[in-house]
Amino acid sequence: MTELGGQLLQGFDAALTVGNVLYCLLGVTLGTLIGVLPGIGPVATIAMLLPTTYGLPPLTALIMLAGIYYGAQYGGSTSAILVNLPGESSSVVTCLDGYAMARRGRAGAALGIAALGSFFAGSVATLIIAMLAAPLAALALKFGPAEYFSLMVLGLIAAIVLANGSVIKAIAMIALGLLLGLVGTDVNSGVERFSFGIPELSDGFGFVVVSMGIFGIAEIIHNLEKNEQRDIFATTVGRLLPTRDDFRQSWKPVLRGTFLGSLLGILPGGGAILSSFASYTLEKKLARDPSRFGQGAIEGVAGPESANNAGAQTSFIPLLTLGIPPNAVMALMVGAMMIHGIVPGPQVMTERPELFWGLIASMWIGNALLVLLNLPLIGLWIRLLKVPYRLLYPAILLFCCVGIYSVNQSALELAFAVGFGLLGYVFIKLDCEPAPLLLGFVLGPLMEENLRRALLLARGDALVFLSRPLSAFLLFLALLLVLALVIPNIRKTRDQAFQDS
DSSP: OHHHHHHHHHHHHHHTSHHHHHHHHHHHHHHHHHHHSTTOOHHHHHHHHGGGGTTSOHHHHHHHHHHHHHHHHHHHHHHHHHHSOOSSGGGHHHHHHHHHHHHTTOHHHHHHHHHHHHHHHHHHHHHHHHHHHHHHHHHHTTOOHHHHHHHHHHHHHHHHHHSSSOHHHHHHHHHHHHHHHTOEEOTTTOOEESOTTOGGGTTOSOHHHHHIIIIIIHHHHHHHTSOOOOOOOOSOOOOOSOOHHHHHHHHHHHHHHHHHHHHHHHSTTOHHHHHHHHHHHHHHHHOSOGGGTTTTOTHHHHHHHHHHHHHHHHTHHHHHHHOOOOSHHHHHHHHHHHHTTOOOSTHHHHHOHHHHHHHHHHHHHHHHHHHHHHTTTHHHHHHHTTSOHHHHHHHHHHHHHHHHHHHHOOHHHHHHHHHHHHHHHHHHHTTOOSHHHHHHHHHHHHHHHHHHHHHHHTTTOTTHHHHSHHHHHHHHHHHHHHHHHHSHHHHHHHHHHTSOO
């Protein structure tokens, strides 16, 4: 514990510089803003802002991008409670009871318990990251190419199992992402493949191009066909501090949501969305009177909001310790780290301790800033909810185009991004979740590299993946997930997990 305390002090020393605190404030403010405004989302926002981080120090860039992610979990509850529109997908279940509370004149209590529960969950989850980081990183240092390949196989299969919607569509998205990752120059032979003689494709599709197209431009196109009418029920929220009875009803759901979110956030494909749905289902089953849910039960706000913030924070664990992104936002964080020449993985803790612990320390700072932003400035967020989307999207689209062009000054990459945007729009219309595609795109080249390296070291013996105990154990877990997926009862439970029961 003494060593952990020293590392955290080193982290706070790095995070508490004026520049880092200002960018942390900027990140959580932007996160809250895009969480409040329905239809943008943290994935699209981080994708748009990736080019702006080129000129920033690595730690500063990661602090800002991380703040956007967990800040969006806070802001998403505001529009869910006041407008019955989830600003962020993890706040879908908050609409059920949060808006019902607003209609009964208790919008302030709903917003207050959401903010306080989120602050508690985020702080606890950050402590969990700090405690688990060192042992997990020490374990990861024992990984060889075979273990990394098996871990990535497990991660992609888990992403399929935990993906929202059709299993077949999730498999197709991951397969397409893996294929996109093959474009470019073969690392071993130096031969270009699938580049069709286009010089810009010699290094493959740019991460910023793919992510900004599929998430940013596609979301803009999709939002333009939506009805803009928003029924802001509560223009004044009243008392923000929950009553003693509210705290009595909420403290157990907050604890359960924090625990559940912290656990599910680590899983590939889980994160904040699965955590909030699972927490709502759990609270409804544990309630003495389940009929209260959907009618303004404060537990239906406290549990999911705590869970989605805890899940958002602990999803950093596999990224920081193993270098494996568990969801689309963490895949974007991998892209940000690579932009700054940082290879994600356990070596970051030993080679760049100030960056590793500085990012963790910044999460506590960000959570404190979010409470200060969300409660006193609620009137500002209400006014922002009245801004029509038709006034927002031209600026967003312009920002996307400038960001893409600024990376390599290539008009062709801008055309590629538009193409990926149209492809992303098709995915939305076909009800295909694009997040697995981004995971496949990021992990594909890493899987190929580790597969080849493992086979090279084993002189072509494919049994190396089964002869090494840790690799065999990871593949066994992947096989269990595949078998579990074909069992009818488990498939039924998976399908119902994403429904409002």
